[in-house]
Amino acid sequence: MDTNYIRRRYLIAWISDAIKPRRDIVMFWQLFTSGMALGCVYALIALGFVLIYKATEVINFAQGEFMMVGAFVAFSLIHFAHVPFWITVVLTLLIMAAFGVLLDRLVMRFLVGEPAFSLVMFTIGLALFLRSVAGMIWSTDTFAFPSPVSGEAIQLGSVAIAPGDMLVVGATALLVLLLYLFFRFTNLGIALQATSQNQFAAYLMGINVEGMFSVVWALSAMVAAVAGILLAPTLFLHKDMGFIGLKAFPAAVLGGFGSIPGAIVGGLIIGISENLAGGFLLPWVKDIFAYLVLIAVLIVRPEGLFGIHEKKKV
Amino acid sequence: MEPLLRLKNIECYYGPVLAIKGVSLMVNKGDIVAILGANGAGKTTILRTISGFIEPEKGEILFEGKNIAGLNPQQAVRRGICHVPEGREVFDELTVAENLRMGAYLRKDRRNVSSDVKRVLEYFPALRQRYRQRAGWLSGGEQQMLAIGRAILSKPRLLTMDEPSLGLSPILVKEIFQIIRRINKEEGRTILLVEQNARLSLQTASYGYILEVGRVVLDNTTGELMENEDVKEFYLGIQQESIRGKKRWKRKKVWR
Ligand SMILES: Nc1ncnc2c1ncn2[C@@H]1O[C@H](COP(=O)(O)OP(=O)(O)OP(=O)(O)O)[C@@H](O)[C@H]1O
Numbered sequence: 001m002d003t004n005y006i007r008r009r010y011l012i013a014w015i016s017d018a019i020k021p022r023r024d025i026v027m028f029w030q031l032f033t034s035g036m037a038l039g040c041v042y043a044l045i046a047l048g049f050v051l052i053y054k055a056t057e058v059i060n061f062a063q064g065e066f067m068m069v070g071a072f073v074a075f076s077l078i079h080f081a082h083v084p085f086w087i088t089v090v091l092t093l094l095i096m097a098a099f100g101v102l103l104d105r106l107v108m109r110f111l112v113g114e115p116a117f118s119l120v121m122f123t124i125g126l127a128l129f130l131r132s133v134a135g136m137i138w139s140t141d142t143f144a145f146p147s148p149v150s151g152e153a154i155q156l157g158s159v160a161i162a163p164g165d166m167l168v169v170g171a172t173a174l175l176v177l178l179l180y181l182f183f184r185f186t187n188l189g190i191a192l193q194a195t196s197q198n199q200f201a202a203y204l205m206g207i208n209v210e211g212m213f214s215v216v217w218a219l220s221a222m223v224a225a226v227a228g229i230l231l232a233p234t235l236f237l238h239k240d241m242g243f244i245g246l247k248a249f250p251a252a253v254l255g256g257f258g259s260i261p262g263a264i265v266g267g268l269i270i271g272i273s274e275n276l277a278g279g280f281l282l283p284w285v286k287d288i289f290a291y292l293v294l295i296a297v298l299i300v301r302p303e304g305l306f307g308i309h310e311k312k313k314v
Numbered sequence: 315m316e317p318l319l320r321l322k323n324i325e326c327y328y329g330p331v332l333a334i335k336g337v338s339l340m341v342n343k344g345d346i347v348a349i350l351g352a353n354g355a356g357k358t359t360i361l362r363t364i365s366g367f368i369e370p371e372k373g374e375i376l377f378e379g380k381n382i383a384g385l386n387p388q389q390a391v392r393r394g395i396c397h398v399p400e401g402r403e404v405f406d407e408l409t410v411a412e413n414l415r416m417g418a419y420l421r422k423d424r425r426n427v428s429s430d431v432k433r434v435l436e437y438f439p440a441l442r443q444r445y446r447q448r449a450g451w452l453s454g455g456e457q458q459m460l461a462i463g464r465a466i467l468s469k470p471r472l473l474t475m476d477e478p479s480l481g482l483s484p485i486l487v488k489e490i491f492q493i494i495r496r497i498n499k500e501e502g503r504t505i506l507l508v509e510q511n512a513r514l515s516l517q518t519a520s521y522g523y524i525l526e527v528g529r530v531v532l533d534n535t536t537g538e539l540m541e542n543e544d545v546k547e548f549y550l551g552i553q554q555e556s557i558r559g560k561k562r563w564k565r566k567k568v569w570r
């Protein structure tokens with residue numbers, strides 16, 4: 001009896017010791033996958049920053065608010081107009097593209113050549129403006145955004161992945177692939193790159209440079225809308241959700257601010273690492289971890305992960 | 315016959331500074347015309363005015379009989395004027411292939427582009443080896459070839475070139491001028507050439523204009539220009555017997 005008891009205790013201790021690191025690994029992958037989903041959203045917003053910055057040298061601090069507007073537009077279509085989800089996505093993209101073009105035609109075009117400081121102030125003002133307009137239209141309440149996927153978490157080994165997270169990662173991967181193909185193989189995509197690199201030469205080729213700026217604003221508003229539609233179901237829908245752009249900004253800087261792959265990798269690194277830090281270290285570390293990572297990377301590589309040292313041509 | 319391009323009394327300002335002071339010139343279809351002049355004479359300004367980057371204050375730019383003064387660069391390209399700028403201005407982060415593709419950006423006949431690209435690569439075999447490389451990694455000479463090749467691909471009716479030989483080695487300069495001649499002969503492109511290299515450009519072109527501080531001071535067929543005493547001394551660096559005897563500082567250009 002006595003010896004049996006001791007033997008049993010011993011066995012239990014041995015088993016739980018053997019399991020413990022496995023539990024940590026499960027937790028690690030759990031945090032990793034949900035961090036990846038969050039990182040995808042950061043990556044998409046960072047992508048918007050980079051697209052606009054590369055083409056027009058404007059740092060658009062309203063990128064997070066573009067995302068919020070996109071999410072609310074989609075929400076309204078679904079909730080008030082009862083449009084099916086996939087049609088909503090298409091309509092939202094079109095509406096946001098029009099929003100981007102109008103913003104460029106009616107406002108940004110007249111700010112070309114203003115000092116960088118004024119442009120920064122302008123985009124910060126634009127963010128405030130969009131937030132308060134959203135507050136007037138959609139109130140300051142928090143809404144639940146219907147998720148397009150539902151059901152049980154998917155078991156991958158012992159790691160459970162929420163279908164929402166799978167959707168976010170899958171959709172982001174698809175979007176990035178489409179953007180890659182667009183920039184690599186279409187005339188318009190190459191002309192956009194050309195315009196970003198050398199405006200004077202773009203004019204020489206007969207490229208409609210002002211038109212390209214409109215396309216870039218439309219494109220980044222569309223990417224932001226996708227981010228909003230992906231984020232809203234997993235987080236919440238609120239006029240202040242654009243503040244998440246403050247996390248995407250370090251992601252863009254991390255990637256070298258000007259590199260599209262850099263923005264994506266930067267977003268993923270920040271999403272994953274802050275999730276892990278929040279889980280394994282202290283919960284409150286999560287909110288500042290993006291900046292800690294950023295500072296650490298910039299100390300080692302001041303030009304960012306994907307940035308290249310180059311002199312800007314004037 | 316109406317010339318392809320005719321400038322009538324063009325005046326251009328940079329702010330309050332009058333850079334071009336009433337320039338008139340003509341380029342006939344199928345010709346190579348050279349503009350010579352010292353630094354700051356206004357050669358670049360003239361080319362930029364023709365391609366729509368600068369709007370002339372006064373005067374007319376007649377291209378195929380129509381006044382194009384005040385059109386924007388895109389409209390100028392649409393009408394068939396392509397400019398190879400001073401300092402190459404290739405798209406650094408695009409590949410050679412993509413740079414060439416941008417040259418054909420406005421073309422409607424996409425089908426013929428690939429055969430035209432092949433021809434450009436025949437002119438410039440160096441580009442073929444670097445076809446998939448970034449243009450920013452090319453040497454200066456290769457970038458110049460790319461800039462010219464890119465311009466040819468737009469099938470311009472008028473090709474304007476701003477100092478294509480700038481900063482190239484003597485062998486490469488000769489090569490570039492040979493290519494310019496071939497583009498003119500084989501492709502039938504009309505070329506307006508701005509150069510510091512007076513000897514080669516006078517040998518290449520059929521007509522020349524000499525520009526000094528914003529004015530055309532002399533124009534003639536290149537054969538005549540090469541015989542002109544002042545051109546010989548100040549542009550070709552040949553000193554005549556009679557002149558060498560005199561005190562150099564006493565001699566003034568008379569432009570006769
Ligand atoms: N952006 C500018 N702003 C003000 N003045 C200018 C500008 N560009 C050129 N100029 C002036 O206009 C005049 C003509 O310049 P331009 O560049 O046409 O000369 P260029 O003949 O091409 O000289 P180079 O052989 O050195 O290229 C010069 O006196 C120059 O100082």
Ligand SMILES: [Mg+2]
Nearest residue numbers: 357358359400
């Ligand atoms: Mg010049």
